[in-house]
Amino acid sequence: xxxxxKSGSRSLWKNIYLLxxxxxxTDMSTESVxxxxxxxxxxxxxxxxxxxGFVDGLAESINYLTRVFxxxxxxxxxxxxxxxxxxxxxxxxxxxxxxFATSWYHVLVIRIVDRFGxxxxxxxxxxxxxLSVRERVTGRAFGIQRALDELGATLxxxxxxxxxxxxxxxxxxxxxxxxxxxxxxxxxxxxxxxGTGTGGREVSIFTMYRRLPRSYLRVLVPISIMSIGFTSxxxxxxxARSSGIPEYLVPMVFLLIHFMNVLGSFLSGFLCxxxxxxxxxxxxxxxxSATCAVPVLLQINPLIAVVTAVLYGLYQGIYEVSSRxxxxxxxxxxxxxxxxxxxxxxxxxxxxxxxxIFGYLWDVVGVKIAFTYSLTIALVSSLVxxxxxxxxx
Numbered sequence: 524x525x526x527x528x529k530s531g532s533r534s535l536w537k538n539i540y541l542l543x544x545x546x547x548x549t550d551m552s553t554e555s556v557x558x559x560x561x562x563x564x565x566x567x568x569x570x571x572x573x574x575x576g577f578v579d580g581l582a583e584s585i586n587y588l589t590r591v592f593x594x595x596x597x598x599x600x601x602x603x604x605x606x607x608x609x610x611x612x613x614x615x616x617x618x619x620x621x622x623f624a625t626s627w628y629h630v631l632v633i634r635i636v637d638r639f640g641x642x643x644x645x646x647x648x649x650x651x652x653x654l655s656v657r658e659r660v661t662g663r664a665f666g667i668q669r670a671l672d673e674l675g676a677t678l679x680x681x682x683x684x685x686x687x688x689x690x691x692x693x694x695x696x697x698x699x700x701x702x703x704x705x706x707x708x709x710x711x712x713x714x715x716x717x718g719t720g721t722g723g724r725e726v727s728i729f730t731m732y733r734r735l736p737r738s739y740l741r742v743l744v745p746i747s748i749m750s751i752g753f754t755s756x757x758x759x760x761x762x763a764r765s766s767g768i769p770e771y772l773v774p775m776v777f778l779l780i781h782f783m784n785v786l787g788s789f790l791s792g793f794l795c796x797x798x799x800x801x802x803x804x805x806x807x808x809x810x811x812s813a814t815c816a817v818p819v820l821l822q823i824n825p826l827i828a829v830v831t832a833v834l835y836g837l838y839q840g841i842y843e844v845s846s847r848x849x850x851x852x853x854x855x856x857x858x859x860x861x862x863x864x865x866x867x868x869x870x871x872x873x874x875x876x877x878x879x880i881f882g883y884l885w886d887v888v889g890v891k892i893a894f895t896y897s898l899t900i901a902l903v904s905s906l907v908x909x910x911x912x913x914x915x916x
Contacts, residue, residue: 535655539664541714542648543671548707549611550672550781552700553637554679556618558777560630561757562770563693570627572761576882578627579755580875582634587871589642594650594864595732598857603647604716610644611711613637615704621697646863653851653859654717662800662848666792669844673788675703676781680774687771732861739853739862741915742801743869745908746846749808750870752900753877754815754893756780759828759835762818762890766828779829780836787840792848800849801912807842808905814838815898819891846870 564570564578593610597603617636624630649665656664683696756777763776794803814834821827846866854862877897884893 535715535717536664538655538714538717539652539667540671541710542652543668544710545611545707545714546668546672547675548703548710549615550676551679551682551703552615552618552707554676554777554781555683555696555703556621556679556700557756558680558683558760558774559687559693559696560621561760562764562773564627564630565761566770567693568624568627568630571882571886572758573879573882573886574627575757575761576755576878576880577875578631578634579757580878581631582638583755583878584872584875585635586638586642586645587868587874589639590646590864590867590871592864593643594646594859594861597647597650598859598861602716603651604711604714607644607647607651608708608711610640610642610647611707613640613643615640615701615707618704619697619701622694624697642867645867646861649847649850649863650859651714651717653847653863654856660796661851662792662795662844664792665844665847666788666795669788669792669840670785673781673785673840677778677785679703680778680781683774684771684778687774732865734858735862735865736853739865741911742804742846742849742853743865745808745904745911746866747869747873748907749811749901749904750873751877751880752897752904753874754881754897755874755878756835758878758881758885758893759832762823762831763825763828765890766823766825768825768828776829776832780832780839783833783836784840784843787837788844789840791841791844795845795848800845800852801908803841803845804849805905805908805913807838807845808901808908810834810838810841812898812901812905815894815901819894819898823890 561575564575565572593606597606600606614637617633617640620633620636621630624633652664652668653661679700682699686696686699687693759780760773760777764770764773768776791803791807794806814831817827817831817834847863850859850862850866877900881893881897884896
């Protein structure tokens with residue numbers, strides 16, 4: 524296997540665009556489903572909001588726990604492309620199975636399988652991206668991949684809206700997701716497998732994690748705290764629905780989130796390379812604080828729900844790019860997959876706590892208290908990130 528990670532050649536930039544195209548089709552598939560799933564779950568299947576939060580949190584926790592091993596296995600074998608391919612295959616086969624769901628636990632199982640596939644593919648894909656270009660342009664590379672990812676995600680809700688307007692129903696959206704899912708797998712095949720690994724040496728996964736630099740904790744600790752206060756996109760969509768937005772327009776709110784995510788991804792990629800990834804990561808934390816502050820401080824109506832969605836999309840785009848672009852600063856190339864696994868576990872495992880608490884607070888004491896909880900955690904996380912990372916740099 525060729526090690527091309529430092530050359531920054533045109534052939535390796537092709538990797539970035541191919542991986543971006545894979546993400547484009549996968550997110551078109553995924554977001555067509557997720558744009559309607561919260562309403563399908565609560566209104567068609569009749570499940571409570573706290574259970575929606577629990578399902579989202581458990582599925583995402585499985586996603587991030589899987590990353591503990593997928594990145595390490597990819598680093599050990601030095602074969603990142605095919606592990607990523609396996610993960611994409613699992614996810615894109617699982618989503619159309621929602622067509623057969625008649626109970627909340629069917630949704631839970633399918634969501635877990637889908638997120639397991641995402642966990643398998645995430646770290647090796649991110650390692651492929653970071654090893655395909657020079658370190659000084661990793662922010663731009665992740666920005667391109669993330670932007671293509673989100674551009675695909677904007678088409679998913681559009682497709683879902685069209686299917687609903689045609690009167691074909693939620694389950695037809697689930698079937699549609701199989702088409703872009705298949706195109707995603709075809710897009711991944713020409714990617715060049717690049718980078719180094721441990722060469723198959725018998726190094727335990729936990730030994731590989733212990734080899735991560737201690738300084739990396741300055742990034743992982745504030746992100747772990749932040750995850751306890753995360754709210755998922757599902758609650759942003761339910762906020763829109765509860766504000767009076769018709770159900771057939773809820774996917775358009777999801778589309779708006781992803782459009783702003785694309786904008787945030789582009790801006791974040793260039794800002795990371797210009798002023799440093801840690802400062803941009805802090806910016807994302809503060810953007811999330813603003814997201815939560817809007818429904819807390821203002822009377823909720825459709826306009827306020829849309830403003831909240833705009834801020835949430837910007838936060839997501841800035842956070843996803845800046846957090847991943849920061850990893851090469853702390854983690855050597857041979858441990859890059861493990862480094863991304865650790866990052867994604869830190870941001871995801873505790874999300875089951877955050878999502879469930881948020882949904883419970885909304886059900887029991889109201890939406891404003893739920894967002895106040897998330898706002899408080901976000902402000903604390905911002906302070907910790909500044910003290911541990913930004914100020915030191």
